[in-house]
Each structure stands twice: as structure tokens, then as C-alpha cells.
Amino acid sequence: MSVLVIIETEKNKLKRNAAEVASYGVGLAADLKTSCSAIAFHSDNADSLGQFGISKVAVVSNVPMHFDANTYADTIAQHVQQIKATHLIVSSSADAKFLAPLLAAKLNAAYVPNVVALPSATNPLTVKRTAFTNKAFANTTIEGSCSIIGVGNNTFGAIENPVSCDVQSVVYNPSTSLLEQVSIEKETGKATIADADVVVSGGRGLKGPENWHLIEELAEVLDAATACSKPVSDMGWRSHDEHVGQTGKPVSTNLYIAIGISGAIQHLAGVNASKVKVVINSDPEAPFFKAADYGVVGDAFEVVPELIKKLKAFKALG
Amino acid sequence: MNILVCISHVPDTTSKINFVMDNTLFKSKGVQYIINPNDEFGLTRAIWFKEKHGATVHVIHVGTAAADPTLRKCLAIGADKAYRIDTPAHDGNHVAHELAAFLKTNSHDLIIAGRESIDYNGGMVPGILAGILNMPFIPNCVGLEIDGNTATGEREIDGGREKLKGTLPMVIGGQKGLVEESDLKIPNMRGIMQARQKPFEVIPSSNAMALTKEVSFEKPAPKAAVKLVPADDIDQLIELLHKEANVI
Ligand SMILES: Cc1cc2nc3c(=O)[nH]c(=O)nc-3n(C[C@H](O)[C@H](O)[C@H](O)COP(=O)(O)OP(=O)(O)OC[C@H]3O[C@@H](n4cnc5c(N)ncnc54)[C@H](O)[C@@H]3O)c2cc1C
Numbered sequence: 001m002s003v004l005v006i007i008e009t010e011k012n013k014l015k016r017n018a019a020e021v022a023s024y025g026v027g028l029a030a031d032l033k034t035s036c037s038a039i040a041f042h043s044d045n046a047d048s049l050g051q052f053g054i055s056k057v058a059v060v061s062n063v064p065m066h067f068d069a070n071t072y073a074d075t076i077a078q079h080v081q082q083i084k085a086t087h088l089i090v091s092s093s094a095d096a097k098f099l100a101p102l103l104a105a106k107l108n109a110a111y112v113p114n115v116v117a118l119p120s121a122t123n124p125l126t127v128k129r130t131a132f133t134n135k136a137f138a139n140t141t142i143e144g145s146c147s148i149i150g151v152g153n154n155t156f157g158a159i160e161n162p163v164s165c166d167v168q169s170v171v172y173n174p175s176t177s178l179l180e181q182v183s184i185e186k187e188t189g190k191a192t193i194a195d196a197d198v199v200v201s202g203g204r205g206l207k208g209p210e211n212w213h214l215i216e217e218l219a220e221v222l223d224a225a226t227a228c229s230k231p232v233s234d235m236g237w238r239s240h241d242e243h244v245g246q247t248g249k250p251v252s253t254n255l256y257i258a259i260g261i262s263g264a265i266q267h268l269a270g271v272n273a274s275k276v277k278v279v280i281n282s283d284p285e286a287p288f289f290k291a292a293d294y295g296v297v298g299d300a301f302e303v304v305p306e307l308i309k310k311l312k313a314f315k316a317l318g
Numbered sequence: 319m320n321i322l323v324c325i326s327h328v329p330d331t332t333s334k335i336n337f338v339m340d341n342t343l344f345k346s347k348g349v350q351y352i353i354n355p356n357d358e359f360g361l362t363r364a365i366w367f368k369e370k371h372g373a374t375v376h377v378i379h380v381g382t383a384a385a386d387p388t389l390r391k392c393l394a395i396g397a398d399k400a401y402r403i404d405t406p407a408h409d410g411n412h413v414a415h416e417l418a419a420f421l422k423t424n425s426h427d428l429i430i431a432g433r434e435s436i437d438y439n440g441g442m443v444p445g446i447l448a449g450i451l452n453m454p455f456i457p458n459c460v461g462l463e464i465d466g467n468t469a470t471g472e473r474e475i476d477g478g479r480e481k482l483k484g485t486l487p488m489v490i491g492g493q494k495g496l497v498e499e500s501d502l503k504i505p506n507m508r509g510i511m512q513a514r515q516k517p518f519e520v521i522p523s524s525n526a527m528a529l530t531k532e533v534s535f536e537k538p539a540p541k542a543a544v545k546l547v548p549a550d551d552i553d554q555l556i557e558l559l560h561k562e563a564n565v566i
Binding site: 102184241276293310 | 329437457475529534544
């Protein structure tokens with residue numbers, strides 16, 4: 001028995017979510033009284049996982065540079081068999097949610113995504129995860145000898161626990177990929193909805209795409225990702241990639257700022273997992289105020305420029 | 319081309335989420351059920367392939383007869399045949415293995431499921447299915463073109479999109495973007511009448527296994543009331559976010 005944390009990288013560097021999944025894996029190993037190691041692909045700073053209590057990392061380099069789910073899953077499955085890992089930890093990124101079901105099929109493992117805490121019991125292993133798009137939690141027991149736990153973004157957090165970390169390069173023989181990458185488009189240098197600490201989101205209350213500079217400027221000051229409500233993307237004011245909510249992207253960030261968004265149940269379902277929610281809306285009866293932590297009843301066209309100005313001053317003070 | 323669309327039958331997005339039997343079971347009484355929205359985008363794309371390229375569209379559901387009206391609606395929208403594997407669905411692993419057993423004897427060129435179901439949010443059925451059958455798989459799919467034996471699909475990644483190409487048979491995890499919201503079909507009278515004549519087959523379970531079990535449910539703790547800040551005192555908002563919430 002052992003715990004294996006699957007670490008994601010980008011341009012050879014660990015992704016931000018590495019700290020959270022590593023911390024979860026180390027915590028789980030302590031609960032199960034077993035050891036914890038990690039596996040990463042194309043990484044030149046894997047030793048920094050030592051900061052979060054990981055003492056051993058296997059680094060794989062003989063796979064495609066870009067994330068290729070089939071070859072990555074096959075490599076991990078071979079490593080799992082090699083080190084006899086029984087509990088795999090993955091993040092909630094788009095890539096992790098691609099990889100985990102493929103791995104589950106290969107290992108005949110139980111996959112439980114969107115887990116928010118360490119197990120409440122170890123025999124049988126029982127974890128709490130979100131269900132009904134954040135409207136409830138399900139306490140789920142896991143059967144079988146192998147499991148894959150998907151940690152919800154920003155639910156467990158990073159826990160510093162410095163140890164020395166031994167990095168070993170490993171080579172496996174994965175089967176060839178079933179898919180060919182034709183192209184990839186990715187905004188670089190901009191925070192994404194999945195990994196930003198702050199998300200600034202605009203709704204129909206902003207009246208039209210020409211007013212989105214308000215959202216973008218506020219996002220820039222806060223180093224935030226931008227998002228929008230469903231009608232905004234349906235009307236083509238913003239791209240579909242920004243649509244958040246039950247039928248769009250889920251958001252579980254530290255700070256979610258909703259501007260001119262009424263707070264329909266389908267919108268809330270997708271963003272409720274965010275820790276702190278701020279609502280700016282001219283209608284004091286907007287349902288979003290019931291789900292928010294902080295609110296400003298006011299006209300976005302007055303409040304947001306003021307907020308941008310004051311935040312710039314605040315940031316300038318450091 | 320034969321397309322199989324996997325349909326999940328879920329509570330309407332506005333449903334009240336409550337539990338019964340000592341919080342061990344979802345309270346379905348009084349709840350309106352719908353086609354899982356992510357599956358409906360996939361079904362609509364499949365019907366587009368039918369209309370444009372003469373594809374055959376089958377729908378399948380793993381579950382009890384409670385979902386039959388949902389499957390009839392799929393037929394009314396334009397699917398040619400419905401299958402229901404007659405067993406309560408226990409978890410994603412169970413459903414994927416039931417579907418895999420069906421596909422081993424009823425091959426299809428393209429299998430479209432939803433990115434995730436909006437009730438249990440497992441998001442694993444299409445991926446596990448592809449894994450079992452060793453077929454290429456494109457999740458979070460927001461665009462799909464078929465040319466002969468080749469499928470090209472776009473998937474949403476964090477902060478962008480990736481275009482992937484593979485050969486059929488293939489499994490897709492669909493969502494909005496496969497078609498637009500405005501392309502979704504509302505069944506008309508003619509469709510509803512025709513649906514009654516279309517084949518609807520109930521098939522026995524292959525006794526696949528579940529690997530997880532929901533032992534109890536909880537609702538999130540009630541939220542404290544919102545703190546309202548006057549619109550002319552934005553300094554106070556910044557102070558609260560900085561000192562109290564610690565998020566800036
Ligand atoms: C099956 C289904 C799935 C859905 N999935 C999603 C989803 O994933 N995500 C999603 O967002 N929606 C979803 N919806 C749609 C949802 O029901 C709402 O229609 C939508 O969220 C409303 O978007 P909105 O808040 O931008 O617009 P509105 O509801 O029109 O709200 C606009 C708000 O702006 C405020 N406002 C107006 N002017 C100003 C101003 N000058 N300053 C400040 N505030 C102002 C108004 O008071 C109002 O509250 C779904 C619906 C269905 C049926």
C-alpha cells in the first residue's frame with residue numbers, strides 16, 4: 001500500500017495546483033500510516049515538492065511534451081504497478097479530469113472526484129465530495145484495492161511541511177497515443193478560471209460587450225481571470241470559454257466578484273464553491289445577495305471605476 | 319455512421335435538493351426530471367449528423383423505468399431508437415461497464431456522453447468507457463467534425479482549447495459548444511407522435527460492479543447574511559476584503 005500523487009507541469013515547471021494535491025497526498029498517507037511519493041512529467045523543479053512533505057518523486061521524460069492522456073495514463077499505470085501504489089491523488093484541472101477516468105479503467109480503480117477533505121474514516125475509506133453541483137455533499141465509501149481521489153480546487157489548500165526530496169528519472173514503455181494533437185490555443189500570461197485566486201465575472205447588467213473594459217481592468221488590478229454569466233456568452237458578448245455556472249465552467253476560487261449578475265440558481269451552483277463572494281448589483285433584491293459575503297448595492301458603471309481606482313491606490317501602497 | 323448517445327436523467331436545474339431516509343437518498347418526490355444538459359448538446363449534434371450525413375442515432379440510458387419519459391423525449395427530438403439497460407445506476411464505474419458490455423455486442427462508430435451529469439457530477443462515464451474499450455476519447459468537447467473515418471474534436475482546457483484528431487470508433491464527452499443553446503430542439507407534436515412508433519428496447523443488466531457508494535448526504539451550512547457596503551464607501555469594501563476576508 002502507498003499513496004501516489006500525480007503532479008501536473010507546464011513548460012517543465014510544476015503547476016500551482018501541485019502544492020494542494022501534494023499536501024493532500026501527504027495527509028492521506030499519514031492517516032493510512034503509509035508512504036507517499038509523486039510522479040511528474042517533464043519537470044525540472046520536482047524537488048520543490050519537498051516543501052509540501054513529498055520525499056520521493058519519479059520524473060518521466062520519454063512521453064510527448066504536451067499532455068497526452070493515453071500515454072500519460074499508461075505510464076502512470078505502469079508506475080503504479082511497479083511501486084504498488086494503492087491510492088492515487090489528482091487535481092481537478094481539465095487535464096486531470098481527462099486522465100483520471102482512463103486510469104480508473106486501466107487499474108479497475110474507484111475514481112472519486114471533487115473531494116473536499118481528508119477521509120472521515122479509513123475502513124472503509126470514506127471521503128466527502130460535492131454533489132448536485134455544489135448544492136450538497138456526498139459522503140462516499142470506496143471499495144476495492146485501488147482508488148483515485150480528485151481533490152477539489154482550493155478545498156484542501158497547501159500545507160508546508162519541508163522534507164528533503166529525492167528526484168529519480170524513470171522510464172516506462174507506454175502504448176502509443178490514440179489521438180493526434182492538431183493544435184493548441186492557450187492564453188499565456190493570463191490567469192485562468194481554473195487556477196486564478198480571483199475571478200471577476202460580468203453579467204447582463206453590464207449592458208453590452210463595449211463595457212467589458214470595466215471587467216478587464218478590474219481583473220488586471222487583481223491579477224484575476226475574467227468570466228461571465230451564460231446569457232452573456234449566448235449573446236456572443238464574450239467567448240464561451242468564459243461562461244461559468246452549472247452548464248459552464250465551475251469556479252472554486254478564493255475571491256469571486258460578480259458584477260451585474262442576478263444570481264440565478266444555475267449560476268450560483270457553479271460558483272458557490274468559491275470562498276469569498278462579492279456582489280455588485282443595482283437591485284437590492286437580486287438573489288445573489290443571499291449567497292454573497294459582501295455586497296454593494298449600486299450602479300456598476302459608478303461602483304466599478306471607483307473600485308478600480310481605489311484598488312490601484314491600495315496595491316501601490318503594497 | 320451509427321451514433322450512440324448516452325443519456326443521463328437528472329433533476330431540473332431549479333430543483334430543490336433535499337434528502338430522505340436519514341439523509342441517505344435524494345428526495346425525488348415532486349422533482350421534475352430532464353435530459354442532462356451536457357447530454358442534450360451531444361444529442362443535438364448527433365441529430366445534426368443524422369440530418370446532414372444520414373447518420374443513425376441511438377440513445378441509451380442505464381437505469382430504471384423512471385427515465386422512460388426522458389428517453390421518449392430523445393426520440394421525439396429525432397433519435398431513431400432508444401435502449402434502456404434495466405438496473406438502477408450505482409456509480410460512474412457501474413454505468414460505464416454496463417455501457418461497455420452493450421457496445422461489445424452492439425458496435426457504434428461514435429459514442430457521445432455528457433461532460434458530466436449535473437446530479438452526481440462524476441464526469442467519468444465516457445472516459446472509463448473509452449478506457450475499457452481502448453477507444454480514443456475527447457472530453458469537454460466543444461466542437462466535433464467527422465470526415466470519413468476520422469473525427470476531429472476540440473476540447474476545452476484550462477485557459478484555452480486543444481484540437482485533437484483520431485479514428486472512429488471514438489468516445490466524446492460533450493457540452494455546450496458542440497452546438498449552441500439556440501440549436502437545442504423542442505419536441506413538436508409530430509415528433510411526439512412519431513416517438514410512440516419508434517423502437518424502444520429494454521435490455522437486462524450485465525451485472526457490472528460499482529466501486530463506490532454514497533452512504534449519506536449533507537447540505538452546506540447555512541450562510542451568514544451578506545455584509546453590505548454603501549456604494550460611496552468603497553474604501554470599506556477594500557478594508558474588509560483585505561483585513562477580514564484576507565483575499566486581497
Ligand atoms: C438548464 C439551464 C442551465 C443554465 N446554466 C447556467 C450557467 O451555467 N451559468 C449561468 O450564468 N446561467 C445559467 N443559466 C441561466 C440562468 O437561469 C440565468 O438566466 C442567468 O444566469 C442570468 O444571467 P445574468 O445574471 O447575467 O442576467 P440577469 O438575470 O438579466 O441579471 C442581470 C443583473 O444585472 C443587474 N444590473 C442591471 N443593470 C445594472 C447596473 N447598471 N449595475 C449593476 N447591476 C445591474 C440586474 O439588477 C440583474 O440582477 C441556465 C439556465 C438553464 C435553464
